[in-house]
Amino acid sequence: MKNIFSKLILGLCALMLVVSCTKDFVEINTNTDATSNLPDPGLLLPNIIRTTSHRSWKNSFDRFAVVADQIANQFSSTYGNWTRSDTDRFFWNNYDQIKELDKMINAAENKGFNNYKGIGLVLRAWIFQGITDNFGPIPYSEAGKAAIDINFPKYDSQEAVYSGILAELEMANELLGSTTEIITGDILYNGDISGWKKFANGLRLRILMRQSGRVDPSPEMRKIIGNPTVYPLFTSFLDQAALQYLTEFENEHPSFRGNVSDWASSTRLSVTMEKVLKDLNDPRLAVFAMPTPASAGTATPQYGGVPNGIKDIQQWNGGSVNHSAVGLLWAPKQFAPNLASENAAQSILMSYSELQFILAEARERGFITTGNAETYYQNGIRGQFEYYASRIPENFELPTAAQVIPPETYYTQVNVAYTGSLEDKLNKIYIQKWLSLFLNGGEAWSHWRRTGVPEIVAGPNNEGYVPVRYVYPADEQRLNEQNYNEALVLLGGPDNLITKVWWDVN
Structure with a gap:
């Protein structure tokens, strides 16, 4: 077992090297004394994408798809066994990748590579969104300021973190395409800047919808939807943010050689x-x-x-x-x-179908006035079937690609047809969105927490509850105690599995 000193060093390193932001959560600290030693951003990018995508899928399979009741596991679903050592790994593994993004963004700034910086901001926003959705308040604005003697960063409210990552995504959209460097090491979009812009704007819509119980998303959503030239979005499953795995060892899907x-x-x-x-x-x-x-x-x-x-x-x-x-x-x-x-399956960071269901809900609830809610809804469903049909190899006997595409009567059945009251329509959107988020990181769990759909009932061995957040790592209580205690004030409740995060008003 690691001794306390080792834990202290690991904790400090992880916190000291996380990306730094200014008071408006956008500008990145640059170590001007070490610019000559900054790496080529293209050398850092592939491992960041690979590692974060792998971990997103594995976390989904091990925990998130279980608590979202998509899959069952008798060990993971005994929620009293969700120990702080489990959350330690999730917390620090994600901050470890933020550290790598900090290096990449600093190198990109030093070289004037706005495209790399934009990509770094998109990935950082995606990772921070996952951390804050699972814990609530987290270190964010001071997370990388060890260089100015902040060894134990404060926690920011989830509202502030969301505001920060929305600003970062807007900056990323502005930066991407503003310089002409060729992107290497991009195993997600193969250097296609338009793909990263679509991903950035899709993430913005995801976050705006998630906080819609607290903050009116209408102005920002309408700005994005109203100007597709400036704010492009996914147009099919072909340009969604999904990592394609290869046949080479260590470049395969994480489960291919799994347990x-x-x-x-x-x-x-x-x-x-x-x-x-x-x-x-x-x-x-x-x-x-x-x-x-x-x-x-x-x-x-x-x-x-x-x-x-x-x-x-x-x-x-x-x-x-x-x-x-x-x-x-x-x-x-x-x-x-x-x-x-x-x-095999890809690791999906954000899908075309998820985006369409966000738009369907936004239109149905009046957050946007562009487009037709039923069209968005059907696009989301059809995009899912088309995506999975595209993944089925020709030598499969069950299912075949043709079997994955349903007959048109699927869309006219009472539980799918876009009819009924506002509540009926929203429930249909929510069910289809939950299905579309199968094994997609923590998104199905977050979707359920926000909407309450589908109904999930605690099992007899669940102690009467289904978790709605992770608990903070044990090291934070011991080594960052003052800020940890202030985080609980921001959280508004005890550090347990049933205290809701800020946006969870369901």
Whole structure:
């Protein structure tokens, strides 16, 4: 076990090297004494993208998709076991990547590379959004100011962090395309600046919608939607922010060489996801899950979910022969020997479908006046089916690409057709958005916390609750105690799993 001194050094390093912002949370500190030693930003970029994308997917599979009730795991869903060591890893791993982005942004500023700086700001905003959504108040404005003797940075309110990252994303949109350097090391968009601008503006809409229970998003949303030339957005799943994996070792999907036991014994489709998909006659059931072992290879494959929060999943519905593991696109290669890594699932940072559902909700609630809510809604659904059909290899027998595309009657059924009251329509948007966020980092969990859709009921082993935030790392209580205590004042409640974050007014 690491001793206290080692912990102190690690904690200080992580906090001291995080990106610094000015009082308006935009300008980056530059170490002018070390500019000659700054690295080529193109050398830092690929590892930042790869590492953050890997961790986003793994965190989703291990925790976030479980608490969002998309998949089930008897260990992760025993929420009393969500220890501070778990949150330590999430907290510090993310700040570790902020440190790398700090280096990249400083190098870009020194060289006058606005494109690299813009990319760095987009990634930093995406990472900070994940941290604050999971904890609430976090170190932000002082997080990188160790150079001016701030070794233990204060915590900023989530409202202030959101304001800061929105400003950073606006700056990124302005910077991208303003210089002519060729981007190397861009394994997300292959140097396509327009893709990064679309990602930046999509993130802005995500954050504006998430805080809409606290701050009216209308002015900013209308500015973005009203000027697509200045503020471009995703136009299909082809330009969404999704990392394409390769066949080379260490460039494969994180699950491709993953732990077989996760699929064989502990992780399943959730009963909530099973019911939602079956009620909709939704072909994504065969994408998100494998047939039960008892029915695999038969003419009538069956799919069975497992509830979260039960002590022994082997006691549910006759045991594992009647349970569905997570679908082949995410499975280790032993389960899908005919699936090459480059055909497997991507790590999605933000999807075209998520954007369309944001726009559908914004139009339905009057935040924007451009476009048609039903059109946005249907675009989101169709984009999902088209995306997954595009990921299915030709040698797959179940599902085939054709089987993933539903008949037109899918859109006219009562639970999908865009009809009913405002509440009915919003509920349909929310259900489809939750489905679209399958294994997409912490987004399904945040979506559920904001909307309450779908209904998630705590299992008998959940101590009567479903978590709505992470707890802070143990080191913060010991080494940054004063600021930690001030963070709890900003949080407005105790540091536990049931104190809501600022935007969660559901």
